[in-house]
Amino acid sequence: MxxxxxxxxxxxINPARLCAPIGAIMGAMGVHGAISIVHGSQGCATYPRHQMARHFREPIEVATTSLTERTTVYGGRENLLEAIKNVYTRCHPSMIVVMSTCLSETIGDDIPGIILDFEELNPDVEVPIISVKTPSYVGTHITGLDNFLTEIVTRLPEKGEANDKLNIIPGWVSPGDIREIKAMLRKMEVAPLFLTDYSDPLDGGVYLQKPPHPKGGTSVEELIDSANSTGVIALQRQVGGKAAETLGKRFEMPSEILPMPIGVENTDRFLQTVSEMTGKSVSExxxxxxxxxxxxxxxxxxxxxxxxxxxxxxxxxxxxxxxxxxxxxxxxxxxxxxxxxxxxxxxxxxxxxxxxxxxxxxxxxxxxxxxxxxxxxxxxxxxxxxxxxxxxxxxxxxxxxxxxxxxxxxxxxxxxxxxxxxxxxxxxxxxxxxxxxxxxxxxxxxxxxxxxxxxxxxxxxx
Ligand code: SF4
Incomplete structure (x- = not known):
């Protein structure tokens, strides 16, 4: 039984988990031009970069506030203000994502408050600056991605004209999985809007002229427009389920949280749900x-x-x-x-x-x-x-x-x-x-x- x-x-002993900022970095990499700042000691940025690069075989660019003994005692406010300014002026990002760490959460830095101060001090900075809570003593790497997604759908989408897209929150999958979901939807003539699409940034190509930001990813404009889609489907309950519920409630759109479409039964459920939400049939x-x-x-x-x-x-x-x-x-x-x-x-x-x-x-x-x-x-x-x-x-x-x-x-x-x-x-x-x-x-x-x-x-x- x-x-x-x-x-x-x-x-x-031999944990099967990784640290929470990795998840938020992964989600941010799915937004075209977004840059992550890890508010913590240098290792909290190096470890996720190292771990992700070994799996994805791609360069993972992450900024850090590089907290030291002094900032650990007196707080990392000044470091964070300077880091946001540096990232904005040097990298020209479309969005800045600041994630906390075990250290910055323990010393009690008020990251949303510091971001508000930055925005007041720098009214010319117009890109969204999002803060995500990712202390690794609460949850795991998937908690980091889940918190990032909830933060995105709470902050960015805005009601406007209806589009004919279907929001897909894939959760923690591989770039290959995102491409397969896109292929299935193409065969049903359904246009998806991914929250977020890290397939190309985490599995990119070699270009003679390196683009300023990795190619691909969901644009900030698309994230804002996700309020106007036909519906939202989360493909994992634990990663993105909350975000799908939030989006559904905020904008009165149909939302479904499905089991990950692995195998016959789960894939059937996914395609049936897409068909019901969009009125498109499953192709031959x-x-x-x-x-x-x-x-x-x-x-x-x-x-x-x-x-x-x-x-x-x-x-x-x-x-x-x-x-x-x-x-x-x-x-x-x-x-x-x-x-x-x-x-x-x-x-x-x-x-x-x-x-x-x-x-x-x-x-x-x-x-x-x-x-x-x-x-x-x-x-x-x-x-x-x-x-x-x-x-x-x-x-x-x-x-x-x-x-x-x-x-x-x-x-x-x-x-x-x-x-x-x-x-x-x-x-x-x-x-x-x-x-x-x-x-x-x-x-x-x-x-x-x-x-x-x-x-x-x-x-x-x-
Ligand atoms: S201190 Fe926490 S956030 Fe930093 S690397 Fe270790 S587990 Fe991750």
């Missing part, structure tokens, strides 16, 4: 993609049926992956997130009961906990980000890499897992990781599975 467990240990091309995903799942069954799997990562990703695994005939045994949300656990429990799983849901937990569980009751496959490689190596099981960060492999920021085509990618990754592990001298079940299926085929043809 499935159950929810919350880690009681006060110390985290998308129906063909669906049929190919179903075919991939059917083909994968002979390798996957009955194998146990553990999934960890960000809550909405984990829920989507657990459902896809069940659709493939795998038996999800553990689902772990470091995020603290009982609501998420209860929702996933509902999925587990609906699909008859024996699933342990670990909330606010760490990878040490997951490893201990796997030692007691082993699994055949582990799915999550690069942080799971130590468990995979010790236990001799394959790690299917997905989520953030993936720093020990190349190009995963371009891989889509959403939509039918993303589902096909994932099914291939899961099956091939398992087959590959078997041939490397892991468990000998692969050869047995193949042998049995070949024997069955032989018997059928005789």
């Amino acid at each position: 499935s159950q929810i467990l919350k880690q009681k240990r006060q110390v985290a 091309e998308l129906e063909d993609e669906r049929a190919r995903l179903l075919d991939a799942i059917v083909d994968a069954h002979m390798f996957m049926t009955g194998l146990k799997v553990a999934v960890f990562g960000d809550p909405d990703n984990v829920s989507g992956l657990v459902r896809l695994c069940a659709e493939m005939g795998l038996e999800p045994r553990y689902a772990l997130t470091s995020f603290d949300s009982e609501e998420w656990g209860i929702e996933l429990l509902g999925v587990a009961e609906e699909m008859n799983m024996d699933l342990e849901i670990l909330v606010k937990s760490d990878l040490h906990e997951l490893h201990e569980k796997i030692k007691e009751d082993p699994v055949d496959i582990l799915i999550g980000n690069s942080k799971g490689k130590f468990i995979a190596e010790k236990e001799g099981i394959p790690l299917v890499r997905t989520g953030f960060p993936i720093e020990d492999r190349f190009g995963y920021q371009r891989m889509a897992v959403v939509g039918y085509r993303g589902g096909i990618n994932l099914v291939g990754e899961i099956v091939n990781s398992y087959l590959d592990n078997g041939t490397k001298g892991g468990k000998d079940v692969v050869s047995n599975t193949l042998l049995e299926s070949l024997e069955a085929e032989d018997a059928g043809s005789r």
Whole structure:
């Protein structure tokens, strides 16, 4: 029987989480020309930049107020005023996003107040200056992005003439995922407005003349115009769900918070919702993609049926992956997130009961906990980000890499897992990781599975 467990240990060992400013920086990178200022010590800007650059393989430009012992004692007001001025005059941004850190929150700097002072002192500065609360002792990296999105929809949208766009809040996905969502909407002739679109800034090209700001991203004008769209869909409850509700309430537009469109059922729900909101029908091309995903799942069954799997990562990703695994005939045994949300656990429990799983849901937990569980009751496959490689190596099981960060492999920021085509990618990754592990001298079940299926085929043809 499935159950929810919350880690009681006060110390985290091998945490599956990152620090909150990373999320706000990621959201800001989705706004064309926006510049982030991290109000804290230098490390609070260096760590997110380092972590993001290793995953996205792109330069991540972030300013810092560089607090020292003196400013820690007396407050960082002067540093922040100077940083905003410098960023404005040197970088010509379209928007400035100031994010707090553990340090600036603990010393009690009033960032919104300092921004108001700056605006009074510099009335000629006309770009929006947004403040986002991102102390890392409250929540995780996804909290940072969620807070950023809530702040954006509270501050920027303005009622005007209706447009025929559909607001999409993708949450924490990859640039490849955003491109796949765009492709699906194009096939339905729906024009999206992304809050925010970090696909090109975080997966850009090489240009002989470097543009002053990374190409792509949602413009500030589009964010203002998001008040006039047909509706809003959030693709993750924990990242952007609040923003979708806020936008819906403020501008009386239909809003939906959906499960992340990973796998057949969740992608069906996404496309049906788009169709209902816009009146556009699901195209034949998308129906063909669906049929190919179903075919991939059917083909994968002979390798996957009955194998146990553990999934960890960000809550909405984990829920989507657990459902896809069940659709493939795998038996999800553990689902772990470091995020603290009982609501998420209860929702996933509902999925587990609906699909008859024996699933342990670990909330606010760490990878040490997951490893201990796997030692007691082993699994055949582990799915999550690069942080799971130590468990995979010790236990001799394959790690299917997905989520953030993936720093020990190349190009995963371009891989889509959403939509039918993303589902096909994932099914291939899961099956091939398992087959590959078997041939490397892991468990000998692969050869047995193949042998049995070949024997069955032989018997059928005789
Ligand atoms: S002090 Fe806090 S905000 Fe700064 S890097 Fe560490 S966890 Fe992140």
